[in-house]
Amino acid sequence: MISGSIVALVTPMDTEGKIDWSALDGLIEWHIEMGTNAIVPVGTTGESATIPMQEHCEIVKHVVNTVAGRVPVIAGTGANATQEAIELTRAAKDAGADACLLVTPYYNKPTQEGLYLHYKAIAEAVDLPQVLYNVPGRTACDMLPDTVARLAEIPQIIAIKEATGDLERTARILALCGDAMIVVSGDDATACDLMLSGARGTISVTANVAPAKMSRMCALAISGDREAAREIDTTLMGLHKNLFLESNPIPVKWALSEMGRIGRGIRLPLTELSAQYHDAVRDAMRQAGAIN
Numbered sequence: 679m680i681s682g683s684i685v686a687l688v689t690p691m692d693t694e695g696k697i698d699w700s701a702l703d704g705l706i707e708w709h710i711e712m713g714t715n716a717i718v719p720v721g722t723t724g725e726s727a728t729i730p731m732q733e734h735c736e737i738v739k740h741v742v743n744t745v746a747g748r749v750p751v752i753a754g755t756g757a758n759a760t761q762e763a764i765e766l767t768r769a770a771k772d773a774g775a776d777a778c779l780l781v782t783p784y785y786n787k788p789t790q791e792g793l794y795l796h797y798k799a800i801a802e803a804v805d806l807p808q809v810l811y812n813v814p815g816r817t818a819c820d821m822l823p824d825t826v827a828r829l830a831e832i833p834q835i836i837a838i839k840e841a842t843g844d845l846e847r848t849a850r851i852l853a854l855c856g857d858a859m860i861v862v863s864g865d866d867a868t869a870c871d872l873m874l875s876g877a878r879g880t881i882s883v884t885a886n887v888a889p890a891k892m893s894r895m896c897a898l899a900i901s902g903d904r905e906a907a908r909e910i911d912t913t914l915m916g917l918h919k920n921l922f923l924e925s926n927p928i929p930v931k932w933a934l935s936e937m938g939r940i941g942r943g944i945r946l947p948l949t950e951l952s953a954q955y956h957d958a959v960r961d962a963m964r965q966a967g968a969i970n
């Protein structure tokens with residue numbers, strides 16, 4: 679379930695910020711056709727920070743129903759309040775999600791013990807496989823490898839999305855946890871190297887724009903075919919970097935709108951990609967074969 683190219687799916691919106699359910703269905707069908715291995719709705723890339731709880735739950739249920747068991751759905755259910763994360767995770771289970779992705783609590787900067795107790799409480803409250811998500815660049819909260827190793831002892835906690843891009847950090851997690859914790863990348867630029875070093879996949883922004891290539895690259899990297907995986911990854915490197923020229927998901931939503939996959943909608947305080955970056959993102963899309 680937690681393996682290969684896992685797309686951190688955008689949430690399509692119209693120009694007023696309302697969910698475009700038809701475009702969302704189109705994205706899901708395209709990803710399944712292109713070989714995406716699993717789908718993550720309402721994570722960071724899905725604009726979870728500006729989506730209220732009721733709408734959040736509606737999106738997860740809609741994605742689960744549209745996917746209809748064809749690939750796993752790993753619902754974003756993280757929050758900086760433990761009780762809210764429990765409620766979102768419970769709703770995801772009720773909707774039929776296969777697992778949940780739980781970002782470290784942002785803004786309130788818990789201790790390592792606080793992180794341990796936060797995730798333990800969610801795992802004990804909801805019988806759903808749990809994927810930890812460490813992205814200190816966005817949360818101001820860094821979950822250290824020793825804490826991950828403690829959490830790996832809890833049966834419901836099966837994986838971690840490690841988004842620091844630090845290969846040494848990931849190697850330590852792999853060494854400490856062994857088979858008790860699946861490691862996937864959360865940093866597109868280093869994902870190939872991470873998989874070649876023992877990670878099982880990546881939860882990817884780039885996969886939104888180039889799903890078939892990401893799926894193939896991941897399969898090659900996980901199988902240990904270093905040369906072939908890196909050959910594909912070289913063509914994707916422009917996307918890995920330029921989809922972060924402004925805060926995610928600003929560039930990736932603009933790229934998908936350029937491809938005609940979604941409209942221009944994005945919710946404040948995020949705004950449409952600045953004109954000065956349009957050419958750089960287009961060039962990366964051409965290099966990846968996403969546009970001509």
